[in-house]
Amino acid sequence: MTNYPIEMFNYHAWANQTILGRIKELPSSVLSQEVNSSYPTIAHALNHIYVVDKMWYLILTGMEMREALQECMRHADILDSADGYAERFAQLSEQYREWFRSQPDLEQSILLDNPFAGIRQTSYSEIVLHVANHGSYHRGNVSTMLRQLGHASTMNDYALYWYQEPVGSAS
Template identity: 65%
Template sequence: MNHPEQMYTYHYWANQTLLNRIKELPAAVLREEVNTSFPTIAQAFGHIYAVESVWYQVLNGARMQDALEMCMPLEKETLQHSADQFANDFAQLAEQYREWLRSQDDLDRTILLENPYAGTRHTRLSEIVLHVVNHGTYHRGNVSAMLRQLGHASTMNDYSLFWYQEAGDSINLSK
């Protein structure tokens, strides 16, 4: 497994780990409002999912503007999802990423990325994958803080913990 693929596998594992913790809590926790980056945990997960979907489209040749228009509505469409539904959404998207990653001969290949918010630059495919992972890590931190504000403990989902998980070496992205 190459480094971007391993990092994406970690990203999927971390999302599932945090969602499994949320499944242990009352279902209402996803929609309880807090004063932080996102009003609710469901909105945070919806954002992670929508942005990850945007980048998947870009990796498959879509213009970023088109990918944004196609995928960002997912933020609102997922607002009423349960933790199980989010877990399934991420599992399906992870399977698509896994297939894409395995089909790539050169993750150092560059594409011209026209980001409507930041400008145009040549970007390696591997950079995009690592951005997806980094973006997810950032927002899982938001979710952990939100859980604490709501009076619940979060759970560890650090990359270093992933190293030591038995499933870490042989994780199946389709689950």
């Protein structure tokens, strides 16, 4: 039986590496070229995805949201290479996967104190689905930024992921 939050996280990790693979094919300067978009550069957008993924990982592993935000903002350095981002994302994805292996129940609920939105009960699975959705949104920003800079992006839709991953590898 497919565990959909884990499946969506695996898609998220694959999609991050897929778009980074495309960026690696381009001149390294593409990361720091300024565009008129949600973020000033592709590096800023990638950094945002990474920092938010890291923040949610820290929350899933027991840190309060306020503390996780502060921790991630202290280490929110912009990198100058796609390889650096690929390595960062790969390491964090493995940390998530280790956490998944240790969790008997992703429907377990925690009290989330979001300084921007308030307090609410939420499940681990909701957080994981949010991580995947947030990444999809911002990979769309990156695709648009690439086009603004005169480069094609690459497909990284969930439906394409179905055909890229060996059957049974995601759960």
